Amino acid sequence: TASAINTTTTAGVAPEPPTASVLARTVVPAPGYRVDGEGAFQLDRTTSVEARGEARPVAEYLVNLLRPMTGFSLPLSGRGDIVLVVEPGHPPGGYDLRVTTSGIWLAADDPAGLFEGVQTLRQLLPPATPSTTRWGIAATTISDRPRFAYRGAMLDVARHFFGVDDVKRYIDDIAMLKINVLHLHLADDQGWRIAIDGWPRLTAVGGASQVGGGAGGYYTQDQYREIVAYAASRYITIVPEIDMPGHTNAALASYAELNCDGRTRLPYHGTSVGFSSLCIGKELTYTFVTDVITQLAALTPGPWIHIGGDESSATTLPDYISFVNRVTAIVAATGKTVIGWHDIGYGTTLPPGTVGEYWDYTGPRGASSVLTQRILNADGRLIMAPANVAYLDQKYDLSERLGTKWAQAPTTIQEAYGWDPAAIFPKHGAESILGVEAPLWTETVDTMAEIEYMAFPRIVAIAEIGWSTSAKRTFKEFAPRLGTFGAYLDAAGITYKRTPGVPWS
Numbered sequence: 001t002a003s004a005i006n007t008t009t010t011a012g013v014a015p016e017p018p019t020a021s022v023l024a025r026t027v028v029p030a031p032g033y034r035v036d037g038e039g040a041f042q043l044d045r046t047t048s049v050e051a052r053g054e055a056r057p058v059a060e061y062l063v064n065l066l067r068p069m070t071g072f073s074l075p076l077s078g079r080g081d082i083v084l085v086v087e088p089g090h091p092p093g094g095y096d097l098r099v100t101t102s103g104i105w106l107a108a109d110d111p112a113g114l115f116e117g118v119q120t121l122r123q124l125l126p127p128a129t130p131s132t133t134r135w136g137i138a139a140t141t142i143s144d145r146p147r148f149a150y151r152g153a154m155l156d157v158a159r160h161f162f163g164v165d166d167v168k169r170y171i172d173d174i175a176m177l178k179i180n181v182l183h184l185h186l187a188d189d190q191g192w193r194i195a196i197d198g199w200p201r202l203t204a205v206g207g208a209s210q211v212g213g214g215a216g217g218y219y220t221q222d223q224y225r226e227i228v229a230y231a232a233s234r235y236i237t238i239v240p241e242i243d244m245p246g247h248t249n250a251a252l253a254s255y256a257e258l259n260c261d262g263r264t265r266l267p268y269h270g271t272s273v274g275f276s277s278l279c280i281g282k283e284l285t286y287t288f289v290t291d292v293i294t295q296l297a298a299l300t301p302g303p304w305i306h307i308g309g310d311e312s313s314a315t316t317l318p319d320y321i322s323f324v325n326r327v328t329a330i331v332a333a334t335g336k337t338v339i340g341w342h343d344i345g346y347g348t349t350l351p352p353g354t355v356g357e358y359w360d361y362t363g364p365r366g367a368s369s370v371l372t373q374r375i376l377n378a379d380g381r382l383i384m385a386p387a388n389v390a391y392l393d394q395k396y397d398l399s400e401r402l403g404t405k406w407a408q409a410p411t412t413i414q415e416a417y418g419w420d421p422a423a424i425f426p427k428h429g430a431e432s433i434l435g436v437e438a439p440l441w442t443e444t445v446d447t448m449a450e451i452e453y454m455a456f457p458r459i460v461a462i463a464e465i466g467w468s469t470s471a472k473r474t475f476k477e478f479a480p481r482l483g484t485f486g487a488y489l490d491a492a493g494i495t496y497k498r499t500p501g502v503p504w505s
């Protein structure tokens, strides 16, 4: 063809086409520092990737993402146009990224920071295959680091059970947003979802059903290890939660002897809370809890074990206090740090460093405020998950089928974005905050598509609040970046709510 003749030199070799100008793409969560340059790097079939030192696993993750997307071979070799480096001198927990017309350089102190840099790089590429044979990446310089160490999502696998493949998919979903903790709510009134050696009825009976009465399920310890390892390959730490002493009907239905009256409870398929309690005065209760916590600690490479502790309305206050004191000590004896919902502030001997997960509203109401400050005064720290803005189960609008509405629903995307974790208990400095979390309770949620629909886009707002160091975030600035990210969600096959006020692409 004429164009082939025009671009062929006398030697018969096609010269490099001139560098196309390429759109500078936006990123969520917003990077801390960014200056765009001139021109673009053209990713094509000749591009190679180089990993220095400890960068190798992250480089493999990157090429495994890009190869199917682009169709290019992207060899991992000793010299590359894309260079990934682990070396000292970069932002703590973050990375430095430079895209020029001749290459891409991504560097971090550790592989976890490098991995977060790869998530940025993914959003600098087009969301889907372009019509050309080259993928243009606009020149830019980014230096980026997280505001908080703990950037969490929680999935309730107790109310409805979700298998290993669903959890892996959710891990990949949240990894895009630089979320680095997945908290699994492993037991509640409606289901016990993790095998515990010596207590087989927990899963055989307690794991058999779920909300609505359908078949439940559970993870064997090998399956759980598989989840932990998959998460680790995405630099995500799994936090296991066994909710106690309330929210325990599934255990009480499994073993008669865990009940004060020695009678097994019936499996529960409804959605009420606050009616069950472990038997605080029985020594067997602590044998049981010690077995559970010791086995969970052995399955958990991360530093945290979550003991729940919320809504224990069927436990007297003195009993609750003695239970929390005793169980937090059991966790501490394993070497792990305790996390509990802020209700554990009733405890009077909380181990130093105990983490309270704050779930009341952005405007604390009486008790929650007192309990949370007791945790802080006991040398503890906080994970902020205020229900009226961070809960993923609150309805987008009241006409929605999915979700609940007790926490001031509807929760708009503007509200989910428009709060500051450090402003809720302003007398305590930002260093008292370990991070943020977006919990997804699943009373109404039963499929992977429903998980994603409830999570997206609200979880993008929470992820940016956890990551972005920007002193002045505004929804007006966030909205177009979120709208652009919609195309990446589409490309990943993620169904999301096209919330009003966002220019969805």
Ligand code: TNX
Binding pocket: 273, 310, 311, 341, 359, 387, 391, 393, 404, 406, 441, 442, 443
């Ligand atoms: C409250 S807030 C709960 C859960 C429910 C959720 C539904 C908190 C720590 N517990 O047991 O699933 O509301 O939104």
